[in-house]
Amino acid sequence: MSKATASLPRTIGAHAILLTYTIIALFPVFVVVINSFKSRQAIFQQPLTPPTPKTFDLIGYTTVFGQGDFFLYFQNSMIVTVVSLFFVLLFGAMAAFALSEYRFRGNTLMGLYLALGIMIPIRLGTVAILQLMVASGLVNTLTALILVYTAQGLPLAIFILSEFMKGVSDDLKNAGRIDGLSEYTIFFRLVLPLVRPAMATVAVFTMIPIWNDLWFPLILAPSEATKTVTLGAQIFLGQFVTNWNAILAALSLAILPVLVLYLIFSRQLIRGITSGAVK
Amino acid sequence: MAAASNKPFRWHIGVFLAPAVLVYTAIMILPLFGTLQLSLFRSVEQVQTFVGLANFRTLFGDPNWSFNFWNALKNNVWFFIIHMVVQNPIGVMLAALLSSPKLRFTAFYRTAIFIPTILSFVIVGFAWKLILSPIWGVAPDLMWLVGLKSLFTPWLGKEQYALTALSLISVWQFVGIPMMLIYAALLSIPEEVIEAAECDGITGWSQFWKIKLPLILPAIGIISILTFVGNFNAFDLIYTAQGALAGPNYSTDILGTFLYRAFFGFQLQVGDPNMGATIATMMFLIILIGVCFYLFLVQRRLRRYQF
Numbered sequence: 021m022s023k024a025t026a027s028l029p030r031t032i033g034a035h036a037i038l039l040t041y042t043i044i045a046l047f048p049v050f051v052v053v054i055n056s057f058k059s060r061q062a063i064f065q066q067p068l069t070p071p072t073p074k075t076f077d078l079i080g081y082t083t084v085f086g087q088g089d090f091f092l093y094f095q096n097s098m099i100v101t102v103v104s105l106f107f108v109l110l111f112g113a114m115a116a117f118a119l120s121e122y123r124f125r126g127n128t129l130m131g132l133y134l135a136l137g138i139m140i141p142i143r144l145g146t147v148a149i150l151q152l153m154v155a156s157g158l159v160n161t162l163t164a165l166i167l168v169y170t171a172q173g174l175p176l177a178i179f180i181l182s183e184f185m186k187g188v189s190d191d192l193k194n195a196g197r198i199d200g201l202s203e204y205t206i207f208f209r210l211v212l213p214l215v216r217p218a219m220a221t222v223a224v225f226t227m228i229p230i231w232n233d234l235w236f237p238l239i240l241a242p243s244e245a246t247k248t249v250t251l252g253a254q255i256f257l258g259q260f261v262t263n264w265n266a267i268l269a270a271l272s273l274a275i276l277p278v279l280v281l282y283l284i285f286s287r288q289l290i291r292g293i294t295s296g297a298v299k
Numbered sequence: 300m301a302a303a304s305n306k307p308f309r310w311h312i313g314v315f316l317a318p319a320v321l322v323y324t325a326i327m328i329l330p331l332f333g334t335l336q337l338s339l340f341r342s343v344e345q346v347q348t349f350v351g352l353a354n355f356r357t358l359f360g361d362p363n364w365s366f367n368f369w370n371a372l373k374n375n376v377w378f379f380i381i382h383m384v385v386q387n388p389i390g391v392m393l394a395a396l397l398s399s400p401k402l403r404f405t406a407f408y409r410t411a412i413f414i415p416t417i418l419s420f421v422i423v424g425f426a427w428k429l430i431l432s433p434i435w436g437v438a439p440d441l442m443w444l445v446g447l448k449s450l451f452t453p454w455l456g457k458e459q460y461a462l463t464a465l466s467l468i469s470v471w472q473f474v475g476i477p478m479m480l481i482y483a484a485l486l487s488i489p490e491e492v493i494e495a496a497e498c499d500g501i502t503g504w505s506q507f508w509k510i511k512l513p514l515i516l517p518a519i520g521i522i523s524i525l526t527f528v529g530n531f532n533a534f535d536l537i538y539t540a541q542g543a544l545a546g547p548n549y550s551t552d553i554l555g556t557f558l559y560r561a562f563f564g565f566q567l568q569v570g571d572p573n574m575g576a577t578i579a580t581m582m583f584l585i586i587l588i589g590v591c592f593y594l595f596l597v598q599r600r601l602r603r604y605q606f
């Protein structure tokens with residue numbers, strides 16, 4: 021009992037600090053979203069109050085949907101993210117399986133080679149990547165972005181997945197071998213289903229930087245047909261600097277899908293970070 | 300099984316490794332070396348000609364280039380220092396609070412504080428630009444509430460404050476990462492260690508400083524190197540908030556924006572892939588030095604405890 025009472029002030033203090041920081045973290049998002057539903061006048065007169073029936077206005081959203089081709093941008097971002105994610109997970113899991121399951125000459129060296137990309141950012145190779153894409157005619161295609169993001173996501177995916185695959189029971193795999201399953205069947209039918217939680221973690225880690233990236237869309241695929249949401253929003257915001265309703269609405273539209281995805285996957289993400297990301 | 304290992308060549312290993320190795324090598328490793336190589340060439344009448352270190356001589360010798368380079372590097376170092384002294388201590392503090400036993404609502408705090416990290420730079424840059432804008436008045440209003448209105452200036456527009464303001468915005472965005480990693484490290488400290496400390500009468504703050512902090516030092520080391528690589532590779536936030544010219548008057552120019560301008564050109568300046576490659580090579584060397592410093596000097600001295 022005495023211990024509980026002694027820590028009461030400390031508990032209150034902890035809550036106070038955490039709550040303050042939570043407010044700091046959420047405040048900008050909150051301000052942007054509430055103001056996106058207000059009329060221009062209300063945005064400037066009472067920026068901190070939520071919209072009331074009197075100040076409620078959707079003019080910003082109608083401008084955004086009327087002007088920018090956000091549906092197309094959104095579709096581009098979805099295609100790029102989903103396809104890259106698919107390849108990162110498939111190729112990453114295959115390589116991780118090879119590295120963690122088989123002993124062969126050069127195994128450690130191969131592991132180090134593939135881990136190099138965790139520390140050295142792919143952006144430094146941009147000049148040559150652009151030349152490569154120009155030479156192969158892939159500039160302004162979504163394929164270029166998919167290739168780059170697949171390469172970018174692989175090192176971390178292989179690193180995390182091979183840690184998890186080392187934990188899959190050898191007996192199970194050997195039982196499969198005795199039953200005459202091929203190595204491929206063992207990988208796809210036995211191992212992959214068992215590391216599904218780790219795959220989800222890697223998926224979230226890989227997805228966020230791809231969805232949010234501005235550098236490669238700007239350099240490799242800036243054409244109207246291949247713009248991603250991030251690049252589209254950047255250009256739209258640049259053109260509408262004085263139309264505050266439209267800017268706030270565009271920002272809210274860019275925030276909401278990521279926020280919803282995050283809230284769905286946040287438990288997965290946090291479990292992933294707290295289980296073995298730091299060793 | 301014995302038969303499997305007696306086979307001269309196990310094709311499946313190659314099949315499993317090939318796709319990842321091919322994509323990684325073709326899109327990441329070769330272009331990286333290609334870029335390093337391009338920094339030794341120059342385009343003379345549309346033909347790439349080997350010029351040795353001439354590009355580096357231009358970068359360091361030509362007053363225009365060298366001024367911009369040292370300016371960007373200096374700004375980048377300041378950007379990194381702010382992250383190290385603001386972001387990481389705040390992250391450690393939040394993690395320490397979150398890991399205190401029997402505290403309620405920790406899942407809520409964790410989820411909420413991590414939200415800025417998942418947002419794109421475009422959103423973060425613009426949202427803060429609006430909030431700090433003197434036209435809108437959200438920031439002056441808030442400062443008026445706490446009686447500090449006289450201190451308000453348009454931070455992003457003033458040369459002496461803009462870089463620090465942007466660094467703090469970046470800190471705001473990324474504080475979730477050190478928080479999560481340290482939180483994970485704190486959770487992995489076994490109960491017995493903490494109980495033993497409590498038996499010896501070490502509780503509260505002194506427990507944190509004397510017992511927990513030494514145990515999470517390796518995690519802090521990892522965070523520092525991640526921060527270093529991330530900061531010296533940063534581009535998006537500055538580009539969205541201040542444009543490629545990294546205004547006002549290049550005061551927020553960091554290596555990433557400098558590389559972008561050199562490579563693509565901007566306004567009056569003509570883009571030059573070879574100079575772009577030269578700057579990328581310098582960034583590569585800086586990051587390499589940082590990573591080696593960490594791997595060979597810092598990481599080896601950090602004592603790891605096995606439980």
